[in-house]
Amino acid sequence: MTTPIVETKGIEVRFPLPTHFLSRDKPVLHALNTVDIAIQPGETFCVVGESGCGKTTLGRAIIGLQPPTAGEIYFNGQRIDQMDEATRKPIRRDMQMVFQNPYASLNPRRNVFETLAEPIRHLMPETPASEVRETVENVLAVTGCDPSWQRKLPHEFSGGQRQRIAIARALVTNPAFIVADEPISALDVSIQAQILNLMTDLQSKWGLTYLFITHDLSVVEHFGTRVAVMYLGRVMELAKTETLFDAPKHPYTQLLLDAIPKLEGGSFDTPREPGELPDPVNMPPGCPFAPRCAMAEARCRAERPELRPLSNGARVACHFAE
Amino acid sequence: MPLLEIRDLHVAFPKGKKTEVEALRGVNLTLEKGERLGVVGESGAGKSMLAFAILNLIADPGRVSQGSITFHGENLLDLSERDIRSIRGNRISMIFQDPMVTLNPVLSIGTQMIETLKAHRRISDKEARKLCIEKLREVAIPSAESRLEAYPHELSGGLRQRVVIAIALLTDPELIIADEPTTALDVTIQAEIMALILKLCREKDVALLLITHDLGVVAEVTQRLMIMYAGLCVETGQTRGIIDAPQHPYTYGLLKALPQKVGRGARLYQIPGSMPPITALPSGCAYHPRCDRATDVCRSQIPPLENGRACFHPLNVPEAT
Ligand SMILES: Nc1ncnc2c1ncn2[C@@H]1O[C@H](COP(=O)(O)OP(=O)(O)O)[C@@H](O)[C@H]1O
Ligand SMILES: Nc1ncnc2c1ncn2[C@@H]1O[C@H](COP(=O)(O)OP(=O)(O)O)[C@@H](O)[C@H]1O
Ligand SMILES: [Mg+2]
Ligand SMILES: [Mg+2]
Numbered sequence: 001m002t003t004p005i006v007e008t009k010g011i012e013v014r015f016p017l018p019t020h021f022l023s024r025d026k027p028v029l030h031a032l033n034t035v036d037i038a039i040q041p042g043e044t045f046c047v048v049g050e051s052g053c054g055k056t057t058l059g060r061a062i063i064g065l066q067p068p069t070a071g072e073i074y075f076n077g078q079r080i081d082q083m084d085e086a087t088r089k090p091i092r093r094d095m096q097m098v099f100q101n102p103y104a105s106l107n108p109r110r111n112v113f114e115t116l117a118e119p120i121r122h123l124m125p126e127t128p129a130s131e132v133r134e135t136v137e138n139v140l141a142v143t144g145c146d147p148s149w150q151r152k153l154p155h156e157f158s159g160g161q162r163q164r165i166a167i168a169r170a171l172v173t174n175p176a177f178i179v180a181d182e183p184i185s186a187l188d189v190s191i192q193a194q195i196l197n198l199m200t201d202l203q204s205k206w207g208l209t210y211l212f213i214t215h216d217l218s219v220v221e222h223f224g225t226r227v228a229v230m231y232l233g234r235v236m237e238l239a240k241t242e243t244l245f246d247a248p249k250h251p252y253t254q255l256l257l258d259a260i261p262k263l264e265g266g267s268f269d270t271p272r273e274p275g276e277l278p279d280p281v282n283m284p285p286g287c288p289f290a291p292r293c294a295m296a297e298a299r300c301r302a303e304r305p306e307l308r309p310l311s312n313g314a315r316v317a318c319h320f321a322e
Numbered sequence: 323m324p325l326l327e328i329r330d331l332h333v334a335f336p337k338g339k340k341t342e343v344e345a346l347r348g349v350n351l352t353l354e355k356g357e358r359l360g361v362v363g364e365s366g367a368g369k370s371m372l373a374f375a376i377l378n379l380i381a382d383p384g385r386v387s388q389g390s391i392t393f394h395g396e397n398l399l400d401l402s403e404r405d406i407r408s409i410r411g412n413r414i415s416m417i418f419q420d421p422m423v424t425l426n427p428v429l430s431i432g433t434q435m436i437e438t439l440k441a442h443r444r445i446s447d448k449e450a451r452k453l454c455i456e457k458l459r460e461v462a463i464p465s466a467e468s469r470l471e472a473y474p475h476e477l478s479g480g481l482r483q484r485v486v487i488a489i490a491l492l493t494d495p496e497l498i499i500a501d502e503p504t505t506a507l508d509v510t511i512q513a514e515i516m517a518l519i520l521k522l523c524r525e526k527d528v529a530l531l532l533i534t535h536d537l538g539v540v541a542e543v544t545q546r547l548m549i550m551y552a553g554l555c556v557e558t559g560q561t562r563g564i565i566d567a568p569q570h571p572y573t574y575g576l577l578k579a580l581p582q583k584v585g586r587g588a589r590l591y592q593i594p595g596s597m598p599p600i601t602a603l604p605s606g607c608a609y610h611p612r613c614d615r616a617t618d619v620c621r622s623q624i625p626p627l628e629n630g631r632a633c634f635h636p637l638n639v640p641e642a643t
């Protein structure tokens with residue numbers, strides 16, 4: 001097997017929460033718990049799960065925006081989570097991020113040219129101005145942005161156009177790896193298809209590797225090479241996309257798939273009990289999904305299942321999956 | 323007589339001193355008792371304007387500039403604010419995307435429910451309380467009785483939306499208007515809420531006007547469908563029929579752009595461009611600049627809505643008999 005382009009070993013992110021001055025407890029939110037993933041060069045590794053399960057935190061930890069409280073992160077075999085800023089700088093060029101909200105992620109006072117030139121100037125300060133201009137123009141062209149956009153401000157663009165600009169900004173430093181955090185969730189259906197096609201084209205043209213974060217499994221099925229299903233800061237199932245959709249093994253994966261509204265209809269005909277998430281501050285012992293799981297038994301509430309390989313190649317954190 | 327009938331509805335906003343732009347440009351719709359209709363379109367199509375117009379909630383400077391909205395044969399546009407209030411939140415209930423539009427953050431769930439009830443019914447506190455608990459149970463809120471004391475912030479997003487549904491049901495409405503009721507929720511919670519709305523509408527024979535951008539959701543829940551684009555209905559008919567054989571190129575494109583429709587890794591069908599703002603509508607059919615079937619007539623004339631589609635070059639047209 002080749003060296004993964006990105007690998008996390010047992011990473012954990014905890015957020016201390018504000019305490020009441022009279023209280024002696026120090027509540028801590030467990031946003032990520034021992035996450036191990038290895039992303040292979042050229043693949044689209046999808047992370048899927050409901051809001052609050054830690055998808056963004058994982059992306060930010062990998063890219064270096066959120067230092068993990070434990071564990072290790074590697075980029076092309078090199079440990080990066082404890083690097084100082086100066087050593088890390090050349091690696092920042094290679095790893096970029098596209099954010100969910102194209103309205104918040106672009107500086108409203110910066111025109112498109114400045115937005116795209118900024119990462120080059122910051123991360124590759126030796127680049128001559130003429131080359132900066134050339135790079136910006138090239139990247140705008142490949143991302144389907146009109147050259148005339150350069151002097152315009154973000155408010156002059158639609159959501160889909162802004163997301164193109166955000167993708168262009170992520171590409172100017174010629175990265176190998178991109179974390180795309182719900183890049184199409186805020187967009188209309190017809191625009192989603194445009195952005196997904198653009199990302200597919202860029203990947204085949206430049207051999208990019210994606211960590212694609214989404215809550216939408218139908219996008220994963222179309223777009224992903226492999227997928228990790230997360231729940232409350234843990235990976236519950238990790239498999240090749242086809243494997244996961246052919247035979248979802250974790251009860252949570254099955255619940256997610258079952259919840260997707262289908263064009264054929266029929267999925268919402270039976271009532272569903274309200275499912276509540278446990279509190280990520282006071283996590284129960286055992287399987288985090290147990291309170292919502294129809295299959296849960298005493299063992300599930302006492303003993304946390306580890307990710308283990310199944311015969312179909314998937315890895316699943318469930319005592320009963322086989 | 324249909325339950326709700328909308329004829330040639332126009333909603334206009336002033337643009338500058340003398341001119342106006344239209345967010346709705348002549349929308350027609352009928353809804354029978356107990357029928358579930360989906361209204362689908364991308365953002366800016368005018369879906370919320372349609373809901374607001376029915377409830378007489380179009381805020382200044384917008385206004386209904388033309389048309390009629392009849393509910394049980396009575397034109398809602400002719401009613402006084404007082405009379406409309408006896409219908410809104412009573413015979414017609416609404417559910418919005420954000421439950422906090424309906425819920426007051428500083429009042430307990432019980433207080434708000436009882437207030438809603440008392441605004442429309444002569445009922446004792448004790449009876450009101452009983453009815454509230456019953457409705458909370460109907461929407462499957464766990465430990466309903468103790469939730470009356472809870473404040474909205476103490477509930478998860480999914481439970482809040484269930485409370486909104488319970489409030490919507492309190493007055494036994496004939497019509498529920500739900501504007502993107504699950505757009506802000508996770509998929510599993512969306513499935514719970516939509517299954518609940520579907521069950522309640524069926525059991526109580528309540529009509530539903532369900533606004534969404536999600537074709538999967540309307541396929542699951544509604545019987546009839548209306549596709550909106552730039553302030554007009556471009557296609558309408560049986561939900562199943564439209565999903566299986568869309569006739570308007572926009573509907574066709576929306577369905578075909580869905581990732582579940584193509585094989586893994588294949589390019590998705592893509593509609594070029596985006597919906598025009600109402601301030602810069604193209605001539606003729608507003609969809610023509612994005613349409614691969616457009617011809618000269620599409621650029622000069624607005625296609626009338628005939629046989630369920632507003633298009634000069636429809637697809638999947640059944641052969642004439
Ligand atoms: N800066 C922060 N401080 C405290 N809690 C946070 C912070 N960022 C995220 N969280 C919490 O961490 C958990 C995971 O969040 P996030 O990674 O944003 O989830 P997702 O992207 O899957 O919706 C959530 O419970 C969230 O509230
Ligand atoms: N106060 C307003 N002034 C001018 N235009 C408005 C106003 N409110 C809404 N609009 C326009 O009306 C159109 C329809 O809006 P809306 O019904 O909210 O769309 P949808 O719900 O389908 O996303 C949009 O183009 C929107 O920009
Ligand atoms: Mg997130
Ligand atoms: Mg709306």
